[in-house]
Amino acid sequence: MADGSGPDGGSGSGGSGSDGGSVEVFEEQRPRLTGLAYRMLGSVQEAEDVVQEAYLRWSKATGVEVPAAWLTRVVTNLCLNELGSARVRREAYAGPWLPEPMVTDADPAELRESVSYAMLTLMERLTPAERAVFVLKEAFGYSHREIAGFLGESEANTRQLHSRARRDLTAGPRFRPSEPEQRRLIDRFMTAALEGDLDGLTSLLSEQVTVWSDGGGKVTAARNPVTGRAKVLRLLTGLMLKHADAEPRMLSLNGEPALAFFWDGLLGAVTFFEFDTTGNLTAARLILNPDKLSHL
Template identity: 70%
Template sequence: MHEVFEGQRARLTGLAYRMLGSRQDAEDLVQEAYLRWARAGEVEHPQAWLTKVVSNLCLNELASARVRRESYTGPWLPEPVFTDEDPVELRDTVSYALLTLMERLTPAERAVFVLKEAFGYSHHEIAGFLDLTDANTRQLHSRARRRLGDGPRFTPSPEEQRRLVERFLAAAVEGDIDGLTSLLAADVTAWSDGGGKARAALRPITGREKVLRYVLGLVRRLGGAEIVLTEFNGEPAMVTFGEGSPFTATVFEVGEEGLTGLRTVLNPEKLRLVALRLSHS
């Protein structure tokens, strides 16, 4: 039984992460599913059984997480994960922008959306996992799609995204204001998640001029910090280090007019797994 579960663990963690936006919580929840699996005895359809257990554990966690996030200090951002750590092929279903947008959804809408869009389950299968009717899941899926919108219309290649981010970082380090300005979209927005545990902007910063000032101020704060360019959630990102430990992780969103979003995590609790991974690199 242990081998069967371990064969499903990565997929279940990918499912839980998309539901919760937290890798640490996802791993804890999957471990709880393992304990239930160990007590269950013979299971006829292991993958379906485990998917149902994890989905419902996520629904319960999302209900309490929503209450916690209402009192969260400043913007709440998902915990970033390295792209190569995610087992699901559809990378766009784990993009940082989409995970942030999914906070708009009810727990049931989010569960149906993830099971349908990321894992390709039919409405009939999802109804069985969540103890709903087929009609319920279709309605929830349709409502989730409307709330999330159509998504970006322009998606540059990964190479183009990385080159733009490299140019942005070089201009930021050099204090090249004209260069930075040319790389920011007019409606660019920056979010900072400090969670009350690190200094961060308490509201989103919108507009090229305001974000430019924010970036220049951040560069001054970082001083001589080491910068590592990487990829989180299928998108270009950077990690900054001070005294050997990461203290910021920024995910960049790239659109047709340049950088359209900068999402920076400063909350040290959300950087623990990033630190662990990089310490082994």
């Protein structure tokens, strides 16, 4: 996208426009703003809180020439402020902090890669400014000139931030099976788990497979990542014994298949998987914290 033109048709504010404060205009923008905030924060609740704060500011605004750009700038900067305090909270979090899963079926296909669970997890290694630039550029197609206006940075600095973000993100695992292949592999995993087939599970695990469990101190979960085939197998065996009556179900979350487990009719866990080129499981992220599942 050439500099100076963006999906909002510009980035200015002020002037004699009369859209400021219009509920209808804001509601048209809400899904896009929520998607932006979620990619920035990795939390559905925090994203919704930010968008609501943006609405309060919008309700008092007047003379906004380009509402979409004005709102994008406000939401981006609110997210940057939120990320500062969120990182402090996450450092004191009980065990690994994982992003909240989200239903993204309504998102255009070109936006789904930026909201994949693996990508959200990788983005946790970025600084808030790098994350903002990466999301605005890669997911929403803004030019560096527009991003510089949103952030109050120079265009040269946003290019540098974008370059650092891409370098850090491409250092992580990038292979992702097709959706049918993901479903086939997850189905194999689910079948082996349900049948207590330890040999079948073992054959699916890579030697250095790692499992992260996010219980948030609300439910029992491993406080540290579990790495290695033998240790992960013991963890899975323990979970199978503890939740023998769990009902598994394949869901589409974050633009990819995920395995959900229901206990007594209630959603108790969601698991995202990563596989290597040979179809072996290299990583699994298990969200158990009920606060991160209630919106589903």
